Amino acid sequence: MPLTIHHLGRSQSERIVWLAEELGIEYKYVFHKRDPIFSPQSIKDLHPAGTAPVIEDDSSPFTKNKVVLAESGAIIDYIIAAYGEGRLSRTPKDGEEYVHFLEWYHWANASLQPALFRVLMTRRLSNDPEAVHVKVGTAKLERALSMIENRLGETGSYLAGNDVSAADIMAICTLTTMRGFCPIDFDEQKHKNILAYLKRVGDRPAYQRAMKICEGEDFVPMLGPKAVQFSFPY
Ligand SMILES: N[C@@H](CCC(=O)N[C@@H](CS)C(=O)NCC(=O)O)C(=O)O
Structure with missing residues (x-):
């Protein structure tokens, strides 16, 4: 191998x-x-x-x-x-979906993941939710989440379009496991498309296998509205 x-x-x-x-x-x-x-x-x-x-x-x-x-x-x-013979990516042959794919694939790691970690860092710097850096960090993350929420409202399924792609594979860990480092709850109404998306992903056998391989049988992926802070060592 x-x-x-x-x-x-x-x-x-x-x-x-x-x-x-x-x-x-x-x-x-x-x-x-x-x-x-x-x-x-x-x-x-x-x-x-x-x-x-x-x-x-x-x-x-x-x-x-x-x-x-x-x-x-x-x-x-x-x-x-x-x-992978190109599977899970998109190419110019996929037309508009290619353009969406490009944006979400890169945005997930270049903007979404840093937005979550900015909140983590700013919370560490201050316990005051009104401190300017905390407010800015939280607002930027909320803007990022509303982008995803709106996009999933358009596709009704995944970020690039109807089917799963590497853009989802890039984004999902920020919306799930990474929330164990920076607990961010999702709102049942405001984030309803994100919550449906997490369920859709959580139902995928390949995702279930991967999470068991990575974190063991007892680990429960953070697919629901409530985030749970990890404690280390575990
Ligand atoms: N942008 C990098 C980030 C890699 C990264 O920071 N990974 C974290 C895991 S979530 C890590 O290795 N943390 C341990 C450390 O930095 O010591 C990527 O996507 O590969």
Whole structure:
């Protein structure tokens, strides 16, 4: 099995396991436990970024050298091109859906994920919900959530269109597992499309398999309105 996926517990690297399960490709899975909340040495030894996800590929179709890749988007593009026959991505042949795909795929990790972490950091800086940086952080996240809510209202299903894509694989962990670091509740009315989307994803066998592989049988993915703060070590 040439492809190895490294997952750090309760982290964005669940994306890559979900991707591989959706594609039905073979891979070797390696779990790394947080130390106590950051990457352990075993992740830092793999790649100078010291972050998860990381993949290794011993027989890349693109180079004779061993591939060691960090960064979710790069890894997703690589796996889809190398082993996924383009599935779960969109191309110019998909017309308008391609354009939507591009925006949501990149926005998920470049804007949505930082918006959640901005709230996490600003809450740490101040307990006062009226402090200006807390208010700005919260407003930016709320704007991001309302973008998703409206988009899901348009498609009635997934971010790029009717079917799941890598844009969803990129976005979902911010709306689920990452809320364990920064508890953000969803409102049953205001976020009803997001909640229906989380249920839709949670019903996917590949997502269910991925979450069990990543976090074990007892872990309950955060697919409902209420977020639960993780405590470490776990
Ligand atoms: N933009 C990067 C973010 C990677 C990242 O920060 N991963 C977190 C897991 S959620 C991590 O490795 N945290 C541990 C650490 O930074 O020590 C990606 O999408 O791959």
